[in-house]
Amino acid sequence: MKERLEALKAEATREIEGAGALEKLESIRVKYFGKKGEMTAILRGMGKLSKEERPLMGAMSNAIREELEKLLTEKQEALKAKGMDEKMEGEYLDVTLSRDIIRTGHRHPLLQTKEELEDLFVEMGFQVVDGPEIDTVANNFDHLNSPANHPTRDLTDTFYISPEHLLRTHTSTMQIRAMKEYGAPLRIVSSGRVFRYDEVDDTHSPMFHQFEGLVVGKGITLANLIGSLNIFIKEFFGEDLEIRYRPHYFPFTEPSTEIDVTCPVCGGEGCATCNFTGWSMELLGAGVVHPNVLRNCGIDPEVYSGFAFGMGIDRIAMVKYGIKNIRLMFENDARFLRQF
Ligand code: FA5
Numbered sequence: 001m002k003e004r005l006e007a008l009k010a011e012a013t014r015e016i017e018g019a020g021a022l023e024k025l026e027s028i029r030v031k032y033f034g035k036k037g038e039m040t041a042i043l044r045g046m047g048k049l050s051k052e053e054r055p056l057m058g059a060m061s062n063a064i065r066e067e068l069e070k071l072l073t074e075k076q077e078a079l080k081a082k083g084m085d086e087k088m089e090g091e092y093l094d095v096t097l098s099r100d101i102i103r104t105g106h107r108h109p110l111l112q113t114k115e116e117l118e119d120l121f122v123e124m125g126f127q128v129v130d131g132p133e134i135d136t137v138a139n140n141f142d143h144l145n146s147p148a149n150h151p152t153r154d155l156t157d158t159f160y161i162s163p164e165h166l167l168r169t170h171t172s173t174m175q176i177r178a179m180k181e182y183g184a185p186l187r188i189v190s191s192g193r194v195f196r197y198d199e200v201d202d203t204h205s206p207m208f209h210q211f212e213g214l215v216v217g218k219g220i221t222l223a224n225l226i227g228s229l230n231i232f233i234k235e236f237f238g239e240d241l242e243i244r245y246r247p248h249y250f251p252f253t254e255p256s257t258e259i260d261v262t263c264p265v266c267g268g269e270g271c272a273t274c275n276f277t278g279w280s281m282e283l284l285g286a287g288v289v290h291p292n293v294l295r296n297c298g299i300d301p302e303v304y305s306g307f308a309f310g311m312g313i314d315r316i317a318m319v320k321y322g323i324k325n326i327r328l329m330f331e332n333d334a335r336f337l338r339q340f
Helices: 002-018 022-033 038-048 053-090 109-123 173-182 222-237 291-296 313-321
Strands: 134-136 165-167 186-195 207-217 243-250 253-261 284-289 305-312
Touching: 002 022, 002 038, 002 053, 022 038, 022 053, 038 053, 109 186, 109 207, 109 222, 109 313, 173 186, 173 207, 173 291, 207 313, 222 243, 222 253, 222 284, 222 305, 222 313, 243 284, 253 305, 284 291, 305 313
Parallel strands: none
Antiparallel strands: 134 165, 186 207, 207 305, 243 253, 253 284, 284 305
């Protein structure tokens, strides 16, 4: 019996240690300690032993039983812990892992600026009109009183499509189109892309955006121009800015002016952004509509007068948001665009 017990202990120990899952361990327990188990059978057979043998074999089998039960318990705990680890591993949640975020886009800062400008002028009673990027040389130059030898007409300044058609160099073409279509009185704004043979630098681009305005009515003067633009500029940029009107020449307005505002970065103190002038880059041109332009559109300059203005939307946005390089507007770098 002693040999049988020792053989059983060795075999059971080997099986318990080799068990890889809780189910397997349970089947080993049943095999040895179940109702019909091998150890159970041995313990039951004790009664058949002689009086001398019984206590010895009883003590031995009890010790083996205890040892095996301890082994079974230890193995059971080890397998449970292993199972838990595997479960944890399988259900591991990495809270630092980035999920696929669907970013919704938004309107480009140029479009936002254009719409803001439109809203302001609509509130002031202006009508928004739209026109083509390819226009006639007549609308872009002739009807706007540009002399035949004006330098902007040069091939090196303008993109011609044919001798009669070009990519508009400014939105002032819309002055002609609107006056011809609607006559006087009139109050319109119009915006869009314009094209010039300009070298690219921080404030110039060969394609940029303009916002044009035109008022035609009886008794319109330079005072109306300055009054309206002051309201617009203060409303758009804030009350604290100073506005500077510099005399200028445009063939289609007389008198003419160029306008800039206090540098928004330094507030007029002078800084690297404004080249220590205290003033922003040039933002818009304006003036009282030249009588020849009214006449070219069939409007009697003895009865009607008007004022017009044209601003670079790109530059307006640059000054408003403190953008130093115009190229950022067209590169479509999402890191830049997300800021607006
Ligand atoms: C004109 O284009 C005139 N048509 C404006 C005007 C309209 C005057 C009505 C009088 C009456 P100018 O060339 O200065 O003017 O351009 C107007 C504005 O466009 C400038 O003040 C500037 O803000 C912007 N601009 C001009 N060239 C560029 C360029 N290459 N890149 C970016 N913005 C420009």
